[in-house]
Structure formats: C-alpha cells, structure tokens
C-alpha cells in the first residue's frame with residue numbers, strides 16, 4: 175500500500191532513499207518520475223489538498239500547436255520578466271513544455287481536446303499566441319492533481335506521509351541529510367534521513383494578510399533552506415492579484431480579471447473611477463499597475479470596489495457563477511451592489527536558488543515548483559508558466575537523482591501519522607499585517623526598515639517553530655526589497671518609482687546576508703545594490 179495508516183505513538187526516526195517535502199504538482203510529479211526508485215513524500219495537507227496546484231484555474235502554458243513555437247513562448251516569458259529572466263532557462267523550459275504536457279496526459283489528466291483529438295488551447299494576457307492547455311474552463315488545477323494523486327496512490331514505491339510538517343533540515347557542513355518534521359496531530363517530532371531531499375513546499379502567500387494562496391503556502395521550505403545556509407534568489411519579487419474580493423475570507427476569493435475585460439470598472443467610496451487618473455487603459459492596465467491603484471485607494475481610506483452593475487448587471491449570475499456565488503454568500507449581490515476588492519499576494523517569483531538540474535547550493539538538497547527560483551520568471555511571472563515550471567524542473571530533478579547510486583536497504587518501518595490538521599495558528603496576524611502594509615504592493619525605505627525591525631522581534635520572541643520559519647521567510651523577502659532601490663516587475667518602491675538599468679540583474683542572498691541587510695536598514699545605513 176503506498177498510503178500508510180500508522181500509530182502516532184510509534185513515531186521514531188526513520189529513513190528512505192529520496193525524500194520529497196510537499197504534495198503539490200512539483201512534489202507529486204517528481205515522485206512519479208523518480209519511481210520505481212523508493213521515495214517518501216512528506217506533506218502537511220493530504221495530497222490533492224492544501225496546495226496552490228489544486229486551485230490553479232487557468233492552465234499550463236505550452237507551445238503545442240502548429241501556429242506557435244517554443245521560441246515565441248520564451249520571448250513572451252522574457253518580456254514579462256522585466257529584464258531579469260534567464261533567457262536560456264526560459265527557452266529550455268518552453269522547449270520541454272510539450273513533452274511534459276504529453277506526460278500529464280499519460281498520467282490521465284483530461285486536458286480539453288477538439289473532435290480530432292488535438293489539444294485545445296486558449297489565450298491569456300501577455301501571451302502572443304493561444305497556448306494555455308486547460309481542463310473544462312477553470313478546473314485545470316483540480317483535474318491535474320486528481321490524476322496525479324490517483325497515479326501516486328497506485329505506485330507502490332511511493333509512500334506518502336500526510337500530516338507531517340517539516341520544521342528543519344538535518345544538515346552539517348553544507349550537506350543536507352534529511353528533514354526533521356512534526357506530526358501535526360501528535361505534536362511529536364521525527365527525523366527522516368535520506369540521500370536526496372527535494373523541497374516542493376510551494377509559495378509564500380500566507381505571509382500576507384490578504385492572499386489567494388492556501389494556509390500551507392507560508393514560506394516554510396524557503397525558511398528551512400535559508401536556515402541551513404542555502405543561497406536564495408530574487409526573493410523581493412512577489413506578484414499580487416489586483417482584485418481579490420475583500421469580504422474577510424482567508425484565503426481571499428478572486429474576482430477574475432475577465433470581469434474587468436467585460437467592462438466592470440473600479441471605483442472608490444466616493445464613486446470616483448480612480449484607475450482613469452493612473453493609466454490610459456484604466457481598469458485594463460497591467461496587473462501590477464491596477465494592484466497599486468487599488469492598494470493606494472485602500473491605504474488612503476477611500477476603499478476600492480468593483481462595479482459591475484452597468485456592464486454586466488443581471489447577467490452576472492449566468493456569466494460569472496463562481497464569483498456570483500461567493501458574493502451572495504457574503505451578502506453582496508454583484509448585479510446591484512459594489513463588490514469590495516483588495517490586492518492579494520498570489521505568486522512568489524523568487525525562492526531557493528537552483529541550477530538547471532534543480533540543485534540548490536547545498537549538497538543533497540534540490541528544490542522544485544514555487545519554492546525554487548530557476549530564473550524562469552525574473553521580476554514578474556507570465557501567466558500559466560508556474561505549473562509548467564513545476565513539472566519541467568520536477569522531471570529534471572528526478573533525472574538528476576536517478577544518476578545517484580541508490581541507498582541499499584534504506585527504508586525503515588513506517589510511522590503512524592494520523593489525521594492531518596495544521597497546528598493551531600501561533601499569533602501570525604501581526605506578521606501578516608506587517609507584510610501587507612510594508613512589504614506588499616507599494617514599498618518604501620522607511621516601511622521596509624520598520625518591517626525588518628518588527629520581523630526580527632517576532633522571530634526572537636516567538637516560541638512557535640512554524641512562526642519563526644514564517645518570520646525567516648518574511649525577512650529574506652523584506653531584506654531583498656529594501657536593498658533593491660528601484661521599481662521593476664512585481665517590486666514597486668514609491669521612493670524609487672523608476673527602473674534603474676544598473677540594478678537590472680537577479681539578486682542572490684543567504685540568510686546571513688539578509689540579517690546583515692536588516693541590521694543596516696534598522697540602523698539607517700544604506701547598502702549598495704549588489705546582485706550577489
């Protein structure tokens with residue numbers, strides 16, 4: 175049986191050949207590609223739940239038609255990344271995309287096809303061709319994960335430990351030899367050692383008070399690697415979705431951009447259509463411009479609302495059933511009422527620096543998916559490239575690990591993990607509000623310095639390992655944001671609103687360097703911009 179049921183009291187140190195932390199798309203795809211070699215997947219939430227992968231609505235970008243080419247896909251990726259995309263990485267990723275989509279089909283993902291059996295593709299913003307492979311409208315993530323979960327459950331060489339929360343890497347002298355994890359229901363720790371550890375823990379959205387990401391996306395993997403001394407890259411770059419529905423839900427539901435495409439406008443409490451004074455295309459300006467406009471109205475106390483009354487009106491329920499149902503559940507009828515919106519943390523372009531094989535700077539440690547920084551996204555992600563990056567790099571990691579001699583007789587008896595639940599939230603509210611207010615859509619020197627001081631205090635004072643890890647992840651984002659004194663892609667500094675060619679490089683930093691930057695920021699000293 176690939177999926178084990180065990181007794182928490184028997185929790186003890188155990189080992190395997192390959193350990194993958196995270197059961198989203200990157201983790202499961204890697205596990206399937208590693209098989210038949212034995213692999214253990216450690217995941218906080220049950221596989222298929224608690225992952226951004228299952229929530230993806232758009233699909234996967236891949237040049238799979240006659241009218242499209244990987245070169246065009248790579249060009250669009252480079253253009254979106256505002257000067258920081260590694261062009262070789264983007265091109266190789268685009269070239270591998272059709273093969274990875276074919277493998278997903280082989281695992282049983284029901285991508286939409288025409289009557290002749292060819293993949294159907296649709297278009298998304300900033301793509302020069304129709305190249306998004308989807309499943310029945312907006313259900314790609316759910317369908318992809320359902321197929322992979324079924325494939326994993328059928329693969330005897332994959333054991334899945336659900337309800338285990340990785341808290342530390344076991345490492346010494348720059349070599350990673352395993353993980354330390356907590357069984358969420360029994361609140362006990364265990365160590366799992368292995369020849370190869372792959373972090374696939376997803377993004378950082380939950381570090382922010384308003385986010386589209388699941389609670390599990392709290393930068394734990396980023397913090398684990400940082401604390402073990404790994405090199406990180408581009409951590410300042412976070413993408414914000416401009417119009418999450420602000421009804422106090424956590425995570426925040428999305429008001430799809432298609433609403434604005436269909437004529438819905440953005441107004442403040444006084445009824446002013448504020449995007450008109452900010453951009454010639456008003457509500458249809460690029461995502462980051464709209465996110466800043468919405469953020470500024472809220473920060474000024476004027477509020478921001480989506481007004482679909484005229485443009486969509488009584489057709490709302492039929493044309494946007496998901497958004498309609500969400501609003502109605504919150505007592506808002508979007509056909510007649512204004513819908514309150516706010517920008518939400520959505521995607522982390524930065525992460526653990528990895529090379530083209532997915533190797534981190536630490537021996538024995540690989541990283542895949544949103545937790546990694548491959549150089550494919552630069553300062554801003556092109557829509558639907560993140561699921562693609564997850565499968566491309568997960569496959570490369572599996573191949574790289576496949577070249578290692580297996581660890582004979584490594585697997586030991588399993589432990590009971592029990593029903594998974596996240597630990598009771600330590601008081602993370604202050605940290606999340608700090609991140610939204612000062613390390614979010616609009617950043618300043620003073621705000622970032624304040625955030626760095628407070629993040630340091632929260633890390634020192636907290637008794638919760640999970641909250642301390644969140645603070646470490648917050649620190650590496652805020653420190654890099656403080657150091658980059660320009661605006662580019664997802665990073666906007668109102669005190670340095672223009673891009674600066676001299677800073678047009680990727681940035682790399684370790685946790686020690688981030689702590690040094692935090693000290694300089696809080697002492698009011700200025701660090702020169704340095705890419706590495």
Ligand SMILES: Cc1cc2nc3c(=O)[nH]c(=O)nc-3n(C[C@H](O)[C@H](O)[C@H](O)COP(=O)(O)OP(=O)(O)OC[C@H]3O[C@@H](n4cnc5c(N)ncnc54)[C@H](O)[C@@H]3O)c2cc1C
Nearest residue numbers: 196197198200218225226227232233340376543544558561
């Ligand atoms: C609402 C929404 C819509 C999106 N739409 C699209 C789209 O259409 N196309 C696209 O390309 N991208 C989209 N994205 C982005 C994309 O979904 C993610 O970037 C991608 O799924 C990340 O995959 P992952 O495997 O790296 O992480 P995830 O799928 O988030 O999986 C992370 C896993 O790690 C586990 N985990 C986390 N911390 C720990 C820990 N400490 N110990 C143990 N386990 C842990 C979690 O339980 C989970 O299993 C969307 C994101 C969101 C939130």
